[in-house]
Amino acid sequence: MFYREAGxxxxxxxxxxxxxxxxxxRWGYYAIVFIAFAAIPFLINDYWANAVFVPFxxxxxxxxxxxxxxxxxxxxxxxxxxxMAVGAFACYKLMTAFPEINIVFHIIVSGGITAAVxxxxxxxxxxxxxxxxxxxxxxxxxxxxxxFNKVPWFYNYSASGQITAPERTVFGVxxxxxHTEAWAKYMVCLVFVFVLAWMVRNMTRGxxxxxxxAIRDMDIAAEIIGVSPLPAKLTAFGVSSFLVxxxxxxxxxxxxxxxEVGEAFGPQKSFLVLFMIIIGGLGSVFGSFAGAAFMVLxxxxxxxxxxxxxxWPTDLATHFExxxxxxxxxxxxxxxxxxxxxxxxxAKEKLRLWPFPH
Amino acid sequence: xxxxxHKEEVPEGGYRTPxxxxxxxxxxxxxxxxxxxxxxxxxxxxxxxxxxxxxRAIIGPNGAGKSSMLNVISGFYVPQEGEIWFRxxxxxxxxxxxxxxxxxxxxxxxxxxxxxxxxLDNIMTGRVTRMKSNMLEQAIWWGRAEREEVENREVVERIxxxxxxxxxxxxxxxxxxxxxxxxxxxxxxLAAEPDLLLLDEPMAGMNVEEKEDMSRFxxxxxxxxxxxxxxxxxxxxxxxxxxxRVVVMDYGRKIGDGTPDEVRNDQAVIDAYLGVVHE
Numbered sequence: 001m002f003y004r005e006a007g008x009x010x011x012x013x014x015x016x017x018x019x020x021x022x023x024x025x026r027w028g029y030y031a032i033v034f035i036a037f038a039a040i041p042f043l044i045n046d047y048w049a050n051a052v053f054v055p056f057x058x059x060x061x062x063x064x065x066x067x068x069x070x071x072x073x074x075x076x077x078x079x080x081x082x083x084m085a086v087g088a089f090a091c092y093k094l095m096t097a098f099p100e101i102n103i104v105f106h107i108i109v110s111g112g113i114t115a116a117v118x119x120x121x122x123x124x125x126x127x128x129x130x131x132x133x134x135x136x137x138x139x140x141x142x143x144x145x146x147x148f149n150k151v152p153w154f155y156n157y158s159a160s161g162q163i164t165a166p167e168r169t170v171f172g173v174x175x176x177x178x179h180t181e182a183w184a185k186y187m188v189c190l191v192f193v194f195v196l197a198w199m200v201r202n203m204t205r206g207x208x209x210x211x212x213x214a215i216r217d218m219d220i221a222a223e224i225i226g227v228s229p230l231p232a233k234l235t236a237f238g239v240s241s242f243l244v245x246x247x248x249x250x251x252x253x254x255x256x257x258x259x260e261v262g263e264a265f266g267p268q269k270s271f272l273v274l275f276m277i278i279i280g281g282l283g284s285v286f287g288s289f290a291g292a293a294f295m296v297l298x299x300x301x302x303x304x305x306x307x308x309x310x311x312w313p314t315d316l317a318t319h320f321e322x323x324x325x326x327x328x329x330x331x332x333x334x335x336x337x338x339x340x341x342x343x344x345x346x347a348k349e350k351l352r353l354w355p356f357p358h
Numbered sequence: 359x360x361x362x363x364h365k366e367e368v369p370e371g372g373y374r375t376p377x378x379x380x381x382x383x384x385x386x387x388x389x390x391x392x393x394x395x396x397x398x399x400x401x402x403x404x405x406x407x408x409x410x411x412x413x414r415a416i417i418g419p420n421g422a423g424k425s426s427m428l429n430v431i432s433g434f435y436v437p438q439e440g441e442i443w444f445r446x447x448x449x450x451x452x453x454x455x456x457x458x459x460x461x462x463x464x465x466x467x468x469x470x471x472x473x474x475x476x477x478l479d480n481i482m483t484g485r486v487t488r489m490k491s492n493m494l495e496q497a498i499w500w501g502r503a504e505r506e507e508v509e510n511r512e513v514v515e516r517i518x519x520x521x522x523x524x525x526x527x528x529x530x531x532x533x534x535x536x537x538x539x540x541x542x543x544x545x546x547x548l549a550a551e552p553d554l555l556l557l558d559e560p561m562a563g564m565n566v567e568e569k570e571d572m573s574r575f576x577x578x579x580x581x582x583x584x585x586x587x588x589x590x591x592x593x594x595x596x597x598x599x600x601x602x603r604v605v606v607m608d609y610g611r612k613i614g615d616g617t618p619d620e621v622r623n624d625q626a627v628i629d630a631y632l633g634v635v636h637e
Contacts (some may be wrong), residue, residue: 013511014504046414202499206507207482210475214483217472224432224470225550226458226487233494283474 003351018200036190041183049182050255056296057189058250063276063288064200065243070202070274071282073236074216075125079118079137081269082144083241085116085261087248090259092163095176096156103168103175103182103253107192111246117144118241119325124232141267148261164258176253185254192250196243201285203239212236213283244273281333281341288338298325363468372409375602382410384443385554385586386431391428391440397579400426401437401608408554413580415597417621418607419631424590425467427607428556431588432464433457435438445553459487463552465543467559467590473532477542480531481517484549485510517545520582521575537568544575548583555579569593575602594632598622606631 003024010016020026044053062080069075090110095103121140125133148154155163167177174180175188203209211232214222223229252259259265272295280291299321306317336343350357368374371383379534386408392467401423408414416424429435434452442449444460461628462486472480488510518524521541526534531542540560547555556612560576561569573596579585591597595605598618606614606627614620615629621627628634 013508013515017507051542199497202503203493203496206496206499206503207486207491208493208496210479210483211486213475214486216470217474218470220434220454221466221470221472222483223454224458224464225484225546226455227483228453228455239493245411286612 001352003348005352017205018067019205021346025348026266033194036194041187044186045181046182050184051085051300054185054255055188055191056292057186058247058255059276059292059296060193060289061196061250061271062244062273063280063292064197065247065286066273067280067284067288068200068204068212068243068281069236069240070214071277071284071287072209073212073233073240075122075233075236076130076134077137077240078134078267078270078271078274079121079140079144080244081265081267082141083114083118083244084248084251084269085144085148085265086109086117086241087164087245088252088259088265089148089261090114090245091249091253092156092165093154095166095168099168102170104170106168107246107249107253108127110249111242114245114248115238115242118237118244119234122234122237122241125237126230138267141270145206145261145265160260161224162258162260163252165253165256168253178257180254188254189250194325196246197289198284200239200243201275204285208235217285238280246292275329278338279339281339281344284339284341286344287339287341290344294340295325298328369410369427371446375412379411379581379602381412381602384408385410385445386634387443387492388427388431389443390443391427391430391437391442391604393402393423393435393437394429398613401430404607404610404612405438405440406605406612407614408586408588411580411584411586412602413576413600414586415601415604416588416590416607417592417594417597418613423607424600424607425558426578426591427609428558428588431457431554432462432535432556458550461550461553462556463550463554464549464556465540465560469536469539469543471531471539471546474530474531474541476528477523477534477545478514478518478527480542481514482510484546486513487550513551514549517548520548521545537564537571539577540564540568540572544572544579548579549583551583552587555585555587557587557591559590559592561591561593569596576600594619609630 003022005022007069008023010021018250020029040053062084066077066080069077072169087110091106094106094109107139124136128136149161155161165176167174169175170188173184175184199248204212211222211227214227215232219229248265252264256264276290276291276295277288279290279294281287302321302324303317306312306320323330363528368380369382372381384407388407389405391401391404392399405426416427417485420425426435430437433452433456436451441560471485475483489506490553491506492637495501521544523538523541523545526538531539534542544560557576564572576587576589577600580587589601601618603616604614604618604621605612606621609631614624616624622632
């Protein structure tokens with residue numbers, strides 16, 4: 001049983017266009033989806049949910065969102081943290097204003113609000129490109145955090161300036177608030193990840209994705225064949241912000257439970273998500289997951305290894321971990337600038353010929 | 359040639375070529391175009407027309423304003439003076455993507471492919487103006503989105519067959535050699551099924567074999583799809599063989615216009631560009 005297309009004949013363009021053209025890949029994908037939905041919820045405990053799975057899933061959504069904008073459409077953004085804050089605060093306001101409506105709708109509407117804000121900040125992208133756009137989005141990041149700090153209406157005039165998620169249920173099961181079970185948190189995030197990743201994949205393989213990539217690769221040529229730049233860029237900002245907003249809403253409501261805007265959604269969050277997509281691979285759905293996994297799992301792994309395994313003091317381990325992650329990022333970028341997704345692609349290409357490479 | 363045996367009517371404004379093809383009326387008429395960049399006049403007071411179904415060449419020395427002329431036609435530059443008439447209607451100043459939607463496609467002198475995308479995706483991108491499904495349909499990949507993808511894929515596959523690039527269908531274009539990239543770029547322009555195809559030096563930097571291939575494709579496009587073609591080219595042998603009529607430019611002015619034979623024997627054109635053969 002070798003890893004290749006041979007014998008797996010495609011007889012229609014629909015089959016030829018599918019996401020996993022190789023049979024073994026398809027099986028692997030079905031297996032992962034099956035394990036994620038049918039096995040992990042029964043095994044998960046609080047530690048695994050809070051340290052590994054829930055942050056991984058939420059950051060995957062944020063990385064997918066930024067990858068749509070930066071990886072597919074080529075518009076660099078440093079405003080991810082700010083847009084996550086928009087999602088979080090929109091979700092908080094909706095949760096407290098309409099407690100009788102299901103939280104799932106609140107989260108989706110929060111994404112919609114963030115999409116609108118993102119498109120507004122995306123308007124300058126028509127005029128400015130590259131680094132200048134990055135600086136403009138960084139301005140959005142600082143402005144939004146400042147706004148949520150300064151205007152008490154956003155945090156319902158609470159004395160601490162924090163927002164705290166009240167308990168909300170889906171089908172009678174608590175998904176936010178202090179009494180949430182680990183598996184419930186995990187399942188909410190997983191469903192969002194699954195649906196959103198599927199939608200992003202569909203958008204990027206169709207004509208919308210080709211418009212984005214055309215603008216990214218050569219905007220003049222894109223225009224000459226009939227891609228009008230304004231809608232193409234704004235849809236990228238819209239879709240991207242929608243995802244980032246949902247990630248922000250989940251991050252606040254399901255993961256943190258309570259958040260202070262500068263701490264939870266500061267510029268470091270923007271850079272973290274940007275690192276994820278650069279390490280994972282720009283312009284790749286798989287890369288978004290790989291990058292999120294790398295940035296979330298590596299610190300956890302190191303901590304367990306150093307503190308749990310070698311018995312180092314916690315503070316020393318924390319500093320060492322920061323240094324090591326930084327060094328690894330640099331090494332990684334030198335060794336494979338196109339990210340984990342490219343490594344994965346190369347591995348698959350090699351595997352297709354293995355064991356007869358000539 | 360079948361048109362030799364059938365005595366077809368030559369439409370108004372058209373003519374019959376020496377090889378028997380029928381050329382129709384005026385498709386695009388450029389009237390007194392003047393284009394300035396600050397103090398530099400790139401194109402001064404040039405008029406010519408492009409007729410339905412013909413292969414029209416624009417030649418001239420470097421810096422004569424040939425590429426600027428194509429950029430005016432495709433909407434990159436808006437001329438300060440002059441009018442562009444397309445399909446019998448005066449064209450207002452349009453953005454390049456609006457020109458594309460009217461049925462004008464082009465290739466570039468320096469290849470302008472989407473390097474990160476496969477050959478197939480590049481050519482599929484040529485069909486964006488025909489894809490109408492909205493974002494939601496695309497996101498859930500249902501109904502119109504998938505149907506459109508398949509319908510357009512069929513058209514694109516015909517172009518891939520036509521250009522004989524089946525083997526590189528799923529290769530990222532950045533990895534392809536120069537000659538093939540030029541061919542993919544032609545494919546992307548053809549995918550739009552244009553009425554008017556602009557080719558900016560389609561054979562620059564090619565060897566003889568590649569030039570012959572490309573010439574064959576250009577003639578076949580004209581013959582099979584009836585596409586009107588305007589091209590810029592420096593290889594005089596190719597230009598004289600391919601084109602029905604030639605415009606000659608020098609320093610932004612038009613110094614000659616006519617059939618290849620007329621142009622070849624025009625003293626002004628010989629002085630400015632062609633030169634004389636030294637025995």
